[in-house]
Amino acid sequence: MSDNSLRIVWIYPDLLSTYGDQGNALVVERRARQRGLDVARVDVRSDQPIPTSGDIYLIGGGEDRPQRLAAERLRRDGGLHRAVENGAIVFSVCAGYQILGHEFINDLGQREPGLGLLDVVSVRGEGARCVGDVLGDIDPRLGLPPLTGFENHQGVTHLGPTARPLAQVRLGKGNGTGDGTEGAYNDTVFGTYMHGPVLARNPLIADLLLKLALDVNALPPTDDRWYEALRNERIASAQQPA
């Protein structure tokens, strides 16, 4: 990466952009520009090759059939693996999160291989669909304030030994495994079930991605008063008895 430039790659908006997922790209882009970075955003449609020289890759949520198509095309393409080998940061949501794991259940009810970039395996939950506001505590190692988001999924994701949970939920289901974990990450690859979009609700996660991509420990401050107001409102609302 050259000194002052940042390349954001949004993977397959034609298939995986069902729940306002563009928001995550917009938030990272905006916060990078506010730090004076020269940002190039590349939206890659599923009939185009994944560039391997990006800094931050975003992959969103989608319906069951598009999820299978996206997994097939990403496996065939192979570009995301090379990008990760090059040190890229990947942030994934919901259907995209499942695709980054070893396998998930596709729209035909079959086990579909994922990309194996995260040590997780997803299955279909037996209970009711998880829908609603979520409040959680992010892994203390990451030094971030509470997680707020909105979940809407049927999947249950089990973590293997090399994946750490992104958060522990106080309210909501998260990974749906019953142990309160939400999402997963390793050094450079992140996954979460949170919509909202999650980076609009948690701008400091967007900043974490920027810091990892830039390999810096701190970023210049931004005016976050509307994010703060929204976070306070959503966290208070989640804590109210239904």
Place this chain on the structure above:
Amino acid sequence: MSGNSDPLTPRAKLAVTAGKAVAAASRAAGRGSGSVIGGKVALRLDPDLLARLAQSLDVVLVSATNGKTTTTRLIAEALRAAGPVVSNALGANMPAGITSALAGNSDARYGVIEVDEKYLAGVARDTDPKCIALLNLSRDQLDRAAETRMLAENWREGLAGSKAVVVANADDPLVVWAASSSPNVIWVAAGQMWKDDAWSCPSCGGVMQRPGDDWFCGECGFRRPTPSWSLSGDHVLDPHGSAWPIHLQLPGRANKANATSSAAVAAVFGVPPQVALERMYQVQAVAGRYDVVQFKDRDLRLLLAKNPAGWLETFSLIDPPPTPVILSVNARGADGTDTSWLWDVDYTRLTGHPICVIGDRKLDLAVRLEVANQHFQVCDDVDQAVQMCPPGRIEVIANYTAFQDLRRRVGN
């Protein structure tokens, strides 16, 4: 008098009477029009009541994600040229509300019925329609609604055996996929600004190619059918190539598209486009939508937009800057409780407009606008927002329950 040559069975008559009595009681108790509760009671007494009521009518069903209430109104006006019409004009569009509306007028010849997308297949089975108008399908309330493509699949299966003439939008691949199981389709080039729910071929999953106004799947050959009716600027082009001017009081491209589909439906019943379009001019506001009301010495135009496709069409019809814009968003049950769809709306289109945000979820809007690099004010309520704006026109755009709140406050 035309229509009811087949009188209702005694059981059906009892059901109609009981339904009306319950509706009247509900109205008297101040609980709205009572049409839904009345319809529910009537359907419980006679589960076949909707089918029986529809038997004596020439039925038109109208379904879509956006524009179904307005289009139902436009078609009803057009068909009144040919005979009396009964319609669920207030937008109660599930079986109970539809039953109630049809029970309200036993002299009608035509039944023009708005149907919720999820109920179309069932209502089509019950009412044996002569015509079904399908306008568009896009993402809406994803926390509780079916996936958009599943809806198209559901329409497709439901329409496969139908004898109805299907009037369908050739510019929406999901609608084309749904309608093409039907043997008798009239394709209308009505346009569709929102394209982000149809990049993936509904037939094979291939990537859709979209050169200009055309579209086709690069893999399986599924493609845009040749339309026989088109919207062309301010004119409807009929199958003979004649151009008929559209004069509407309703604003915007989307309503011209609705008028084009409505003219195609009217022609199915022998009403010529010129007559149909002249009658459509009479439609001024539909359940408060597009109404201009005076409030605190300003002229507020009330615009309902419930989902990304609706907001996109709405942004294209508002007055240019510096006309102020008030945005109001709620996330109650009827709106869908997930606000992430706000991020599918391109708010940079509001650049240059002074913007005020209100509603239960004004802080979601504030963050959305901040990221879009727009200037905006967060206000407590519509009163405060209006006072921020100079006298003159204000465009007020609200989603479903926010729109109802707004109407209650500004009194239209």
